[in-house]
Every structure is written in C-alpha cells, then in structure tokens.
Amino acid sequence: MSGNSLNFSKKQNNSSCLRFTPNYRFAAITRSLTSGTSSSQSPSSASPVSKVSNICHPPAQANAHIPFQVKLKDQKKDTRSVLELYQQGEIKNLKQLFNPYMALTKPNLTFLIMLSSICSYTLAPGSADVSKFVFLTIGTLLASGAANAINMGREPNFDSQMVRTSARPVVTGLVKPHEAFKFAAITGTLGCSILYLGVNPIVAALGATNIVLYSWLYTSLKRKSILNTWVGAIVGAIPPLMGWATCSSLADPGAWCLALLLYAWQFPHFNTLSHNIKDEYKRAGYVMTAFVNPKLNARVALRYSLLMFPICFAMVYYGVCDSYFVFDSSILNAWMSYTSFKFWLQQRHNYSSKVLQSGGPSTNDINMANVWAKKTFWSSIWHLPIVMILAMLHKKGQWDRFFGDPNQEELKP
Numbered sequence: 001m002s003g004n005s006l007n008f009s010k011k012q013n014n015s016s017c018l019r020f021t022p023n024y025r026f027a028a029i030t031r032s033l034t035s036g037t038s039s040s041q042s043p044s045s046a047s048p049v050s051k052v053s054n055i056c057h058p059p060a061q062a063n064a065h066i067p068f069q070v071k072l073k074d075q076k077k078d079t080r081s082v083l084e085l086y087q088q089g090e091i092k093n094l095k096q097l098f099n100p101y102m103a104l105t106k107p108n109l110t111f112l113i114m115l116s117s118i119c120s121y122t123l124a125p126g127s128a129d130v131s132k133f134v135f136l137t138i139g140t141l142l143a144s145g146a147a148n149a150i151n152m153g154r155e156p157n158f159d160s161q162m163v164r165t166s167a168r169p170v171v172t173g174l175v176k177p178h179e180a181f182k183f184a185a186i187t188g189t190l191g192c193s194i195l196y197l198g199v200n201p202i203v204a205a206l207g208a209t210n211i212v213l214y215s216w217l218y219t220s221l222k223r224k225s226i227l228n229t230w231v232g233a234i235v236g237a238i239p240p241l242m243g244w245a246t247c248s249s250l251a252d253p254g255a256w257c258l259a260l261l262l263y264a265w266q267f268p269h270f271n272t273l274s275h276n277i278k279d280e281y282k283r284a285g286y287v288m289t290a291f292v293n294p295k296l297n298a299r300v301a302l303r304y305s306l307l308m309f310p311i312c313f314a315m316v317y318y319g320v321c322d323s324y325f326v327f328d329s330s331i332l333n334a335w336m337s338y339t340s341f342k343f344w345l346q347q348r349h350n351y352s353s354k355v356l357q358s359g360g361p362s363t364n365d366i367n368m369a370n371v372w373a374k375k376t377f378w379s380s381i382w383h384l385p386i387v388m389i390l391a392m393l394h395k396k397g398q399w400d401r402f403f404g405d406p407n408q409e410e411l412k413p
C-alpha cells in the first residue's frame with residue numbers, strides 16, 4: 001500500500017485515527033454496511049495496522065442491496081500473481097493456476113453469449129454442419145473471454161470499489177493487468193482465427209468487432225456517458241448475428257429479429273440490476289443512468305420490455321418461428337413488462353416534482369422501487385433462456401419431419 005493512500009494523524013485528545021483519501025472512503029462505508037469486524041474484538045484493542053487490514057480486505061458477506069448473493073473473497077496479501085508463484089515453483093497444482101484465468105473470462109457471461117450464438121445458428125434456415133457448429137462454439141467462447149479479460153485488466157482500480165466486482169482476479173492480485181492483456185491477446189487471436197478458418201470471414205469479423213466494442217468503446221464510455229449501456233447492448237446483439245451468419249445470409253430479416261431481441265432484453269435486465277447498486281457505481285466513477293437520471297432508467301427498462309412483443313411477432317412474420325410462438329412468448333413478455341411497468345410507475349412517483357418539492361421520496365417509496373427493480377431483474381433472468389428455448393421449439397418447419405411432407409428438405413434440429 002502506498003504511503004500517500006493513508007495518512008496518520010493525531011487528534012487533539014491524542015487518540016490515533018485514520019484520515020482517508022477519497023479513494024479509500026468506499027472501504028469504510030462498505031465495512032460499516034457489512035459489519036465485517038468481529039464482535040469479539042473491541043475497537044479499542046485493535047491496532048492501527050489491523051484497522052487498515054480490515055478496511056482494505058473486507059470479509060465475505062452477502063449484500064442485501066444486490067439482487068443476488070455475492071460472496072467476497074479475502075484479498076490476496078502476497079503481491080505475486082499466480083503465474084509468478086507457479087513459475088517459482090510455489091504452486092504445483094495447475095487448477096490453482098487455471099482458475100484465476102478462467103475467472104478473467106467471466107464464465108457466466110461468456111456462456112450466455114455462446115448460447116445466444118448457438119440458438120441463432122439453430123434457428124437459421126441453412127443446413128447443419130457439425131464442424132462449423134463446433135468451431136463457432138469454441139471461437140465464440142475464446143473471443144468473448146478475450147474481451148472480458150481486457151475489460152478486467154483495464155478496470156482494477158474501479159472494480160475494487162464495488163462489492164460485486166471486488167473479488168475479480170486482477171483486483172485481488174491473482175493476475176496482473178499485463179498478464180490479463182497477454183491472456184486476452186492469445187485467446188482473442190486464437191478465437192478469431194478459429195472463426196475465420198473454421199466458419200467464415202464474416203463471423204470472424206463480427207467476433208473481432210465485438211472484442212473492440214466491448215473492451216475499448218464500452219469500457220471507456222462507462223466512466224464518461226450513460227450511452228455506455230446502449231453500446232453494451234450492441235455488443236450483446238452481435239453473437240446472434242454470428243450464429244446466423246455461420247450457415248445463412250445476414251440479409252435475412254430473421255437474423256436481425258434475433259439480434260434485436262438480445263439488444264432489447266439487456267435494458268430491463270441491466271437497468272434494474274444497476275438500480276440496486278447505483279451508489280457503488282457512482283462511488284467507483286461509472287456513469288450510469290440509474291443515478292444520473294432514475295426516471296429515464298426505469299422508462300428505458302419499460303420501453304424495451306414492451307418492445308419484446310413486436311420483436312417476437314416479427315420472428316413469426318419473417319418465418320423464423322411458427323404462429324404458436326406469438327402466444328407462448330407473450331406470456332413471458334407480459335410478465336417482464338408488468339414488473340417493468342410497476343418499477344417505472346414507482347420511479348415516476350418518487351421523482352415527480354411534487355415529491356421532490358416536499359423533500360424527496362419516503363423510505364417506503366424507495367423500498368418499493370427497489371422491490372420492483374429486483375422483480376424485473378429476476379423476470380429478465382428467466383425470460384431470455386425460456387424465450388430462446390420456445391423459439392427453437394417453435395422453429396418454422398421444426399415438426400414437419402413428423403407431421404408434414406416427408407419429401408421436404410430436412411431442417412437442422
């Protein structure tokens with residue numbers, strides 16, 4: 001820890017205290033919220049050094065303001081990365097070396113991106129090709145992992161100020177930023193090469209474009225403009241285009257229906273997630289709609305939830321799915337639209353001129369907004385995978401092999 005991060009000073013009553021620079025104010029707040037110090041140790045018995053240690057290395061806690069469980073890990077005290085420890089022979093288990101690099105790829109997000117490209121490939125009208133399917137899967141995983149690794153390598157100082165991201169490997173020191181960049185260079189080059197040689201140049205170009213958009217433009221905009229959310233949504237809409245372009249033409253409207261579906265879904269999902277951790281985003285220096293313009297944040301979530309209805313109808317209109325998909329998808333779309341509407345309605349009340357002039361929203365009003373934000377977030381978690389599964393089940397001509405013309409060209413499952 002650098003000497004200018006913490007300044008020790010004496011109060012007039014000669015009791016020692018810590019003076020924090022702004023970069024470390026967040027840690028004291030986090031500590032007070034999570035009550036991380038043990039009840040068996042009185043504050044008076046703790047030395048200044050132990051206080052610093054407790055502040056900089058908060059214990060594992062789940063935070064109620066985040067709509068899912070977050071378990072913090074103890075910060076790494078050794079300044080050496082796992083790669084350095086492995087090279088020096090202090091780590092002999094390859095799993096210990098592998099796990100931090102796997103975490104760099106954001107496995108859950110990467111898996112979701114891979115699934116969206118596979119679903120799009122399955123829904124495209126082209127013929128099946130096992131080798132292209134395998135290369136698409138591997139190439140997409142590697143390209144997505146590279147983009148996420150660059151993102152983590154660029155933001156350790158900011159991620160360290162948020163509970164949700166404080167256990168990331170670059171933050172904890174398990175991986176150094178330059179090691180993350182080298183890892184991204186290898187995986188990104190390998191992934192795009194696999195897409196180029198194993199699939200086609202269009203898919204490879206889309207994969208490379210997504211790496212640049214996410215790791216450079218989106219990551220940079222997060223601290224400059226609320227437009228970062230819209231750019232991030234474009235990043236999420238590209239994998240379906242990659243899956244479709246593997247076996248069909250991007251001139252087909254169906255490809256853009258799927259891309260628009262993924263684009264629109266991200267707003268109710270992310271806007272409600274960011275609502276519950278907006279103070280952490282603000283403290284970390286990220287510019288998010290959730291705290292810059294709370295009413296707009298809720299309105300955008302509702303707007304794109306409602307957009308799901310015409311998108312799903314368009315998937316039927318352009319022959320991606322059969323007509324039954326309209327009814328099945330409408331149930332899920334109505335669920336997410338309802339929770340988004342209640343969230344927007346509450347935020348419109350909370351930030352109305354009348355409420356603001358009377359001193360701002362009450363605690364109950366704020367809590368109700370949080371409740372509907374969490375409900376919308378969880379509805380979005382279930383919405384996307386179920387809609388994609390329904391789309392594949394209702395794929396146009398999917399059941400013709402059983403009930404249709406036996407001479408019709410076989411479609412891939």
